[in-house]
Amino acid sequence: xxxxxxxxxxxxxxxxxxxxxxxxxxxxxxxxxxxxxxxxxxxxxxxxxxxxxxxxxxxxxxxxxxxxxxxxxxxxxxxxxxxxxxxxxxxxxxxxxxxxxxxxxxxxxxxxxxxxxxxxxxxxxxxxxxxxx
Amino acid sequence: xxxxxxxxxxxxxxxxxxxxxxxxxxxxxxxxxxxxxxxxxxxxxxxxxxxxxxxxxxxxxxxxxxxxxxxxxxxxxxxxxxxxxxxxxxx
Numbered sequence: 001x002x003x004x005x006x007x008x009x010x011x012x013x014x015x016x017x018x019x020x021x022x023x024x025x026x027x028x029x030x031x032x033x034x035x036x037x038x039x040x041x042x043x044x045x046x047x048x049x050x051x052x053x054x055x056x057x058x059x060x061x062x063x064x065x066x067x068x069x070x071x072x073x074x075x076x077x078x079x080x081x082x083x084x085x086x087x088x089x090x091x092x093x094x095x096x097x098x099x100x101x102x103x104x105x106x107x108x109x110x111x112x113x114x115x116x117x118x119x120x121x122x123x124x125x126x127x128x129x130x131x132x133x
Numbered sequence: 134x135x136x137x138x139x140x141x142x143x144x145x146x147x148x149x150x151x152x153x154x155x156x157x158x159x160x161x162x163x164x165x166x167x168x169x170x171x172x173x174x175x176x177x178x179x180x181x182x183x184x185x186x187x188x189x190x191x192x193x194x195x196x197x198x199x200x201x202x203x204x205x206x207x208x209x210x211x212x213x214x215x216x217x218x219x220x221x222x223x224x
Contacts, residue, residue: 018158018161018162020161020162020165021158021161021162021165024162024165024166024168024169027169028165028168028169031172062154063146063147063150063151063153063154064146064150064151091153091154091157091158091161092150092153092154094150115157115158115160115161116157116160116161116163116164116165116199116203117161117164118164119164119165119168120168
């Protein structure tokens with residue numbers, strides 16, 4: 001029995017509007033030993049995040065869409081979620097720069113990856129965020 | 134949050150932003166699937182070393198093609214983009 005079987009699996013919650021991206025996240029991170037929840041930006045997703053309180057949160061920012069920003073702001077500002085490490089992904093380097101500026105003012109343990117990202121880099125980033133590195 | 138927070142999504146979307154997003158999104162799927170394929174090839178016990186090498190060459194070609202496309206998309210950015218994907222920052 002290895003360590004992953006002895007200890008509770010750490011939980012990663014990924015929110016994205018792309019089913020393809022969510023499937024890949026689920027496959028990659030499950031294979032790495034994490035429990036994975038995926039969701040689109042449905043209205044109750046913030047409540048579900050609060051209830052699950054994941055060890056790491058992945059959120060996507062898409063150009064011209066407000067749902068990602070709305071969720072990110074709530075996670076940064078609400079006391080119940082401000083301690084959750086957040087990895088922000090986007091196809092837009094400019095959006096990530098804006099998110100980085102905001103994140104610098106609200107909490108710590110925020111990371112940023114531009115898509116299409118190197119998934120080895122994503123796995124390393126998640127490990128660092130949850131303290132597995 | 135700051136007073137200008139509302140501007141992120143409400144600012145008119147540059148058609149080039151939409152184009153970059155529409156091009157990068159499928160590349161994310163392609164690169165992700167190539168990653169998973171490479172992982173499966175490495176682990177497949179039934180493959181010979183020759184078969185494994187041939188498949189990994191194919192995966193490497195996909196990675197190269199994706200990198201080429203990303204470079205083209207960055208060219209569309211007109212030099213504004215600084216791809217942070219290889220440099221995750223932490224606040």
